[in-house]
Amino acid sequence: MKKTVGLLAIGCWLIATASFAQKIKIKTGVEVLKETGFKVLQGKQVGLITNPTGVDNCLKSTIDILHEAQDVHLVALYGPEHGVRGDVYAGDKVDTFTDPNTGVPVYSLYGSTRKPTPEMLEGVDALVYDIQDIGCRSYTYISTMYLAMQAAAGNDIEFIVLDRPNPLGGLKVEGCLVEEGFFSFVSQLKVPYVYGLTCGELAMLINSEFMGDRPCKLTVVKMKKWRRKMTFDDTGLPWVPASPHIPFAHSAYFYPVSGILGELGYMSIGVGYTLPFEIFAAEWIDAEQFAKALNVKQLPGIVFRPIHLKPYYSVGQGKNLHGVQVYLRDFNKARLSDVQFHVMEVAAQLYPDKKVFDHADENRFGMFDKVCGTDFIRKEFSKNHRFADIQSYWTKDEESFGKLAKKYYLYR
Numbered sequence: 001m002k003k004t005v006g007l008l009a010i011g012c013w014l015i016a017t018a019s020f021a022q023k024i025k026i027k028t029g030v031e032v033l034k035e036t037g038f039k040v041l042q043g044k045q046v047g048l049i050t051n052p053t054g055v056d057n058c059l060k061s062t063i064d065i066l067h068e069a070q071d072v073h074l075v076a077l078y079g080p081e082h083g084v085r086g087d088v089y090a091g092d093k094v095d096t097f098t099d100p101n102t103g104v105p106v107y108s109l110y111g112s113t114r115k116p117t118p119e120m121l122e123g124v125d126a127l128v129y130d131i132q133d134i135g136c137r138s139y140t141y142i143s144t145m146y147l148a149m150q151a152a153a154g155n156d157i158e159f160i161v162l163d164r165p166n167p168l169g170g171l172k173v174e175g176c177l178v179e180e181g182f183f184s185f186v187s188q189l190k191v192p193y194v195y196g197l198t199c200g201e202l203a204m205l206i207n208s209e210f211m212g213d214r215p216c217k218l219t220v221v222k223m224k225k226w227r228r229k230m231t232f233d234d235t236g237l238p239w240v241p242a243s244p245h246i247p248f249a250h251s252a253y254f255y256p257v258s259g260i261l262g263e264l265g266y267m268s269i270g271v272g273y274t275l276p277f278e279i280f281a282a283e284w285i286d287a288e289q290f291a292k293a294l295n296v297k298q299l300p301g302i303v304f305r306p307i308h309l310k311p312y313y314s315v316g317q318g319k320n321l322h323g324v325q326v327y328l329r330d331f332n333k334a335r336l337s338d339v340q341f342h343v344m345e346v347a348a349q350l351y352p353d354k355k356v357f358d359h360a361d362e363n364r365f366g367m368f369d370k371v372c373g374t375d376f377i378r379k380e381f382s383k384n385h386r387f388a389d390i391q392s393y394w395t396k397d398e399e400s401f402g403k404l405a406k407k408y409y410l411y412r
Contacts, residue, residue, distance in 0.1 A: 024057050024236040029162030029200065029221040030065065030130055031056055038069045040126075040160060040219055047076040047116075047124040047157075049109070049148055051084055051141075053132030053240045054162075062130045062162070067102045075123055077106040078116060080131065080144040082243045110140075114185060115147040118155055126158040127151075132242050133199050134252035135168035137175070138259060138371045139242075143188035145199060146206055153216035160219045163200030163410070165235050167252040170228030170411065172196050174256065174337045177397045178373035187373050192401050193337050194256050197408065198223070204408040226411050231331060245276040250328075253336070254278045257326055261340040263367045264360040265315050267323065267347075272314030279307055280343045281316065281323025284354055291324045293346045301334030303327040338394070341387040348385035357382045 027035070034056065046066060048054075054062035063084075066074045077084055077099055084099070084106050096108045107120045121127070127148060131141045145161075152159040175193025183190075189202075189210065197205065200220035207215045232239065232249040239249040246252055254277035258269035267282040281287075287306035294304040304324040311317050324343075328334055348355040357365070357378060369375040380390050 024238075026165070026226045026230075026235045026237065027224040028057070028164050028237070029223055030054070030062050032224060033162060033221050034065065038066075038072050040221065041066070041069070041072045041128070043071055043073075044125040044158075045073050045075045045123050047078060047121065047127045048074060049078040049080065049127065049129045049131065049144065051080060051082060051131055051242075053164075053242050054130035055238075055240055057237065059238055059240070062128075063099070063102060063104075066128070067104070074102065074104055076120065077102075077104050078109050078120070078148070079106055081110045081140045083108075083110075109144050109148070114144065116151040121151060121155050121157060124157055126160055128160045128162060129199070129203075130162040130164075131199070132164050132240065133166065134242055134246060134255055135166040135172075135194060135196070136252075136256045136259065137178070137189065137191055137193050137195060137373070138186040139255065140185055140188075141242075142199065142202060143185050145203060146188050146210070149203065149206060149211065149216045149218070150214075153211060153214045157216075158219065159203070159216045160221065161200045161203045162221050163198050163223050165223065165226055165230065165232055165237070166196065166198050167232035167249055168194060168196070168256075168336075169231050170196050170198065170201075170409070171332075172336070173398045173402050173405070174335060174395075175398070176373060176377075176394055177401065179376075182370055182373050182375070184370045186367070187370050192398060193260075193371075193373070195405070196228075196402070197405055198226075198410070201405070201408045201410050204410075205405065208408070209404070220410065222410050228409075228411055245271050247276070251276055251278075253328060253331065254326065256336040257339045258343075259340075260337070260368065260371050261344060261356075263371050264356065264364050266356050266360040268309075268311055268314070268316040268321055272311040272317060273309055275309075275325060279309070279323055279325050280340075281307065281309060281321035282354075283316070283319055283321055284351060285322045285347070286350075287322040287324065289350060290322075290346065293350060294324060294342065297342055297346075299335070299339065299342060301328060301330035301332070302339060303329050338387065338391075341381070341390065341394075344381070345385055345387050355385055 173196045262269040270279040291306040307325040
C-alpha cells in the first residue's frame with residue numbers, strides 16, 4: 001500500500017512539474033547549459049557562486065545539477081549575502097562550512113572577505129555565477145559578481161555567467177551614476193540605480209568598461225527567447241525568493257520604489273510586515289490625507305491607497321502605523337525610483353515638523369548617500385524638500401548610460 005501511495009505521489013509530482021514547465025516561455029542560462037551537454041564545463045574543476053535562486057525550470061538547484069553532471073567536477077561553492085541556502089538575514093555575516101548534500105566546501109563572500117581569495121580559488125579552473133538578480137544597483141549580488149570577476153582575472157580563471165532575466169525587464173534605466181567617494185558594496189559599480197541589463201550583459205559591460213587592462217576570460221551562457229520588454233511575470237518562470245524581503249517577483253518591482261528612503265528608518269516601507277517595499281507609513285501620518293495628496297500628483301502608472309498596519313518587526317514594530325500602499329497600475333510608464341522622493345516631498349508639505357532629514361537618524365545619512373551614489377541628492381533636497389530640485393540630477397546620466405548599455409545587449 002505504501003509503495004502504491006508513493007508511486008502515486010511521484011506521478012502527481014511529475015504531472016504537476018510538467019504542467020508547470022509548459023507555462024515557462026524562456027530558457028535560462030542553466031537550462032541552455034544542460035541542453036548543450038555542459039560543453040563549456042567539460043573536464044573542468046568548477047567553483048560555483050550561487051544561492052537558492054540558482055535553479056533550473058523545474059526548481060532543481062544548480063548545485064545539484066553540476067554535482068551530478070558527467071565530467072564536470074564541482075569543487076567549491078561560494079555564498080553571497082544571505083548565503084548559499086538563503087538563510088542569513090540582510091547584513092549578517094555568512095560562515096564558511098561544508099555543504100552537507102555534496103560534501104563540497106562553501107566559502108563565504110559576505111564575511112571577512114567579499115572577494116574570493118587565492119586560497120578559496122585553489123584548484124578551480126572555472127568560476128560559474130548563477131544568481132537571480134533584481135535589476136537594482138544597491139542589491140549586492142552584482143557587487144559580488146564584480147569582485148569575483150576581478151579575482152578570476154587575477155588568478156587566470158575563466159568566469160562563466162549563466163544568464164537570467166532582469167525582473168524589471170531590459171528597458172528601464174533610472175538614477176544617476178555613482179560618484180567618487182560613494183563607492184561601496186551597495187554601490188560598487190558606476191551604473192544607474194536601475195540599470196536595465198541582465199547579469200550576463202552587465203558582466204560584459206564590467207569586463208570592457210571597469211576592469212582596466214586586466215579583464216577576465218568571460219563566457220556568458222545566454223538565455224533563449226528572453227526579450228527586453230519582458231518583466232519576470234512575462235517569462236513564466238517560478239520565482240525563488242532572492243532574499244528574505246524579496247519573497248515574490250513583484251517584490252523586485254517595488255525594491256527601487258522605496259529602498260533608498262528605507263535606509264533612513266524614517267518611516268516603514270513594509271519590511272517587517274507582509275508588504276515589503278510596497279508601503280510608506282508612520283504613526284504621525286493621516287492615511288487618507290496622505291494618499292489623496294500623493295494621488296493628486298498623478299504619477300504615471302502609480303496609484304496610492306490608504307493603509308493601516310502594525311509591523312511585526314523592524315521600523316514601527318508593534319505600533320499602529322498609517323500611510324499608503326503603492327500600486328503599479330502601468331509598470332512600463334512608472335518611474336519606480338522617483339516615488340520615494342515624491343513621498344518625502346508630500347510628507348514635508350503635510351507635516352512640516354516631520355521633514356525627512358530633520359527627523360531621520362543622522363547616523364544613517366551616510367548609507368542613504370551610498371545608495372544614492374552621491375550626497376548631492378540629500379543636501380539639495382534638504383533645502384526645500386522638493387523633488388523638482390533634484391530631478392534633473394537624478395536623471396542626468398540615464399540617456400548616456402542607455403547608449404553605452406546597448407553595446408552589450410545580448411537580447412532584443
